[in-house]
Amino acid sequence: MLRARAFKFGDNISTDDITPGRWFHLRSNLPELAKHLMEDVDPSFASRVKPGDFIVAGKNFGLGSSREHAAVIIKMAGVSAILAKSAARIFFRNAINVGLPLLICDTDRIGDGDELEVDLEGGRVRDITNGAELPLGKFPDVMLRILEEGGLIPYIKKYGDFEIRS
Amino acid sequence: MGKTLAEKILSENSGVDAQAGDIVIAKVDLAFLQNGTGPLALRQLPASGLDRVANPERVIFFLDHAAPSPSRELSNDHLILRDFATRSGAQLCDIGEGICHQLIVESYANPGEVIVGADSHTVTAGALGAFATGMGSTDVAIAIALGKTWLRVPESFRVVVSGSFEKGVYAKDLMLHLIGSIGADGATYRSLEFCGETVEKMSMSERFTLANMAVEAGAKAGLFPSDETTHRYLESRGRGDKFRAVGPDPDANYEQIIEINVAGLEPTVSMPHSVDKIALAKELKGERIQQVFIGTCTNGRLYDFAVAAAILKVKRRYPATRLIIAPASREVLIQAMAFGYIQTFLEVGAVLLPPGCGACVGVHQGVLGDGERCLSTANRNFRGRMGNPEAFIYLGSPATAAATAIAGEIIDPREML
Ligand code: SF4
Numbered sequence: 243m244l245r246a247r248a249f250k251f252g253d254n255i256s257t258d259d260i261t262p263g264r265w266f267h268l269r270s271n272l273p274e275l276a277k278h279l280m281e282d283v284d285p286s287f288a289s290r291v292k293p294g295d296f297i298v299a300g301k302n303f304g305l306g307s308s309r310e311h312a313a314v315i316i317k318m319a320g321v322s323a324i325l326a327k328s329a330a331r332i333f334f335r336n337a338i339n340v341g342l343p344l345l346i347c348d349t350d351r352i353g354d355g356d357e358l359e360v361d362l363e364g365g366r367v368r369d370i371t372n373g374a375e376l377p378l379g380k381f382p383d384v385m386l387r388i389l390e391e392g393g394l395i396p397y398i399k400k401y402g403d404f405e406i407r408s
Numbered sequence: 409m410g411k412t413l414a415e416k417i418l419s420e421n422s423g424v425d426a427q428a429g430d431i432v433i434a435k436v437d438l439a440f441l442q443n444g445t446g447p448l449a450l451r452q453l454p455a456s457g458l459d460r461v462a463n464p465e466r467v468i469f470f471l472d473h474a475a476p477s478p479s480r481e482l483s484n485d486h487l488i489l490r491d492f493a494t495r496s497g498a499q500l501c502d503i504g505e506g507i508c509h510q511l512i513v514e515s516y517a518n519p520g521e522v523i524v525g526a527d528s529h530t531v532t533a534g535a536l537g538a539f540a541t542g543m544g545s546t547d548v549a550i551a552i553a554l555g556k557t558w559l560r561v562p563e564s565f566r567v568v569v570s571g572s573f574e575k576g577v578y579a580k581d582l583m584l585h586l587i588g589s590i591g592a593d594g595a596t597y598r599s600l601e602f603c604g605e606t607v608e609k610m611s612m613s614e615r616f617t618l619a620n621m622a623v624e625a626g627a628k629a630g631l632f633p634s635d636e637t638t639h640r641y642l643e644s645r646g647r648g649d650k651f652r653a654v655g656p657d658p659d660a661n662y663e664q665i666i667e668i669n670v671a672g673l674e675p676t677v678s679m680p681h682s683v684d685k686i687a688l689a690k691e692l693k694g695e696r697i698q699q700v701f702i703g704t705c706t707n708g709r710l711y712d713f714a715v716a717a718a719i720l721k722v723k724r725r726y727p728a729t730r731l732i733i734a735p736a737s738r739e740v741l742i743q744a745m746a747f748g749y750i751q752t753f754l755e756v757g758a759v760l761l762p763p764g765c766g767a768c769v770g771v772h773q774g775v776l777g778d779g780e781r782c783l784s785t786a787n788r789n790f791r792g793r794m795g796n797p798e799a800f801i802y803l804g805s806p807a808t809a810a811a812t813a814i815a816g817e818i819i820d821p822r823e824m825l
Pocket residue numbers: 473507508509527529704705706764765768769786787
């Protein structure tokens with residue numbers, strides 16, 4: 243069970259929003275890159291976000307470039323999960339691969355700063371601030387298992403290969 | 409039940425009878441990294457305990473996103489890729505060779521293959537009938553090590569294109585129009601499969617432009633059946649023997665069929681800061697533009713330069729509008745020189761960048777100033793894309809770009825033909 247505060251963003255947050263191209267030269271220096279997380283959307287976000295907090299967004303979160311650094315620095319900032327109405331596919335895979343839960347639900351019912359309780363096993367979110375109960379979308383078994391291992395690297399370390407039952 | 413092109417290629421590469429929605433483990437025929445995503449991928453390999461390369465002949469590293477390097481940090485990233493290539497036997501395309509997606513289609517991709525690249529525009533090779541899709545660094549690192557990856561077989565949209573383009577209207581206009589109508593997430597997780605009489609008549613260059621921007625509608629792949637045009641292209645690249653006819657079954661199951669007649673289509677422009685926010689070029693007349701950029705994996709090919717040069721040849725560039733040209737590859741540059749296009753560009757005062765991503769990704773070369781507007785032939789115009797969140801990017805065809813460089817404001821290129 244995860245419990246923390248929601249930072250609300252809008253629709254179509256691109257990976258250029260999450261980690262702008264002008265910081266390209268910091269990609270091998272992730273702690274520095276992380277200081278600029280989301281700065282064109284919310285300049286104070288990187289300094290305000292606390293370990294455990296949630297990013298809550300509208301539709302098509304993470305569209306655009308394949309830069310996995312976007313998911314990596316969100317995780318480094320301590321964000322425990324992203325909740326969105328929908329997510330772009332490369333970002334979706336990247337988030338799971340770095341062990342960052344990306345959960346699909348009706349985020350219109352969540353307000354900025356709301357206190358949320360996320361029950362991953364039970365597949366639901368409770369907005370403690372306004373009482374809304376939101377079911378979470380399902381994702382493929384393979385992604386669930388990668389996430390359970392904490393990401394693709396620990397998964398491969400454990401199994402040495404893809405272990406996929408359909 | 410027949411199969412879509414995506415279902416066919418993924419069935420073949422996974423050895424199972426795959427249908428949309430299935431999860432398969434597919435053999436990867438070609439895997440690649442560029443200098444923005446490569447260093448992270450190569451750090452993941454030892455971390456995964458799989459410090460190996462399954463098929464080094466078919467693993468390619470591109471130094472294209474900051475080439476030549478503008479900083480010490482990026483030079484060190486380049487070193488990581490060069491060193492790993494030397495040690496592992498992977499192929500290296502160093503600075504000045506060109507943009508990864510252009511080099512992939514010029515020299516590596518073939519019909520029926522599964523291609524994964526750590527760059528979202530990997531979809532470009534779908535124009536050759538390959539299932540090509542972008543992934544992040546870790547996914548591609550594992551594909552490099554194991555020679556395979558997991559994929560969910562996508563549902564497909566069939567895009568049936570008919571009619572003839574009017575003079576001054578191009579595949580780029582068609583793609584901006586399509587994305588404008590279905591939205592930037594209109595094809596998320598889907599494969600877009602292009603067909604129809606107009607597609608059959610289309611050159612490879614125009615097909616690359618369409619496939620390239622499939623991801624701008626959220627698509628996992630933008631696929632074309634391979635045909636005589638594909639065959640001739642591969643022959644011209646010395647890979648005629650790699651040609652195979654691949655295409656969907658006539659009774660394949662499509663989630664949606666989108667029919668577009670291009671006959672009435674007009675030059676189209678995406679407005680800041682979203683690719684699906686479109687307008688006709690003529691509706692934006694009067695919008696002042698400080699920089700025009702012609703290049704990128706979308707529209708930096710010989711054909712694009714031919715179109716732009718034909719317009720710029722007879723007119724003068726508007727003095728307060730800068731013109732930046734970046735060929736998609738060294739070969740494009742050499743040919744564009746031979747045809748005199750580069751001469752034309754330089755005579756109107758253009759700045760020529762080395763083959764590569766150049767101004768597109770906001771790392772260096774062509775970064776915009778606060779409040780400035782750019783008309784670019786690229787594929788995306790997100791806020792901050794060209795290095796400055798206070799700048800504005802419009803997207804259009806090479807013809808619209810060239811005409812805009814002359815007028816100093818956005819203009820319908822048909823006014824200059
Ligand atoms: S030209 Fe632009 S879109 Fe294409 S690969 Fe380079 S940075 Fe990406």
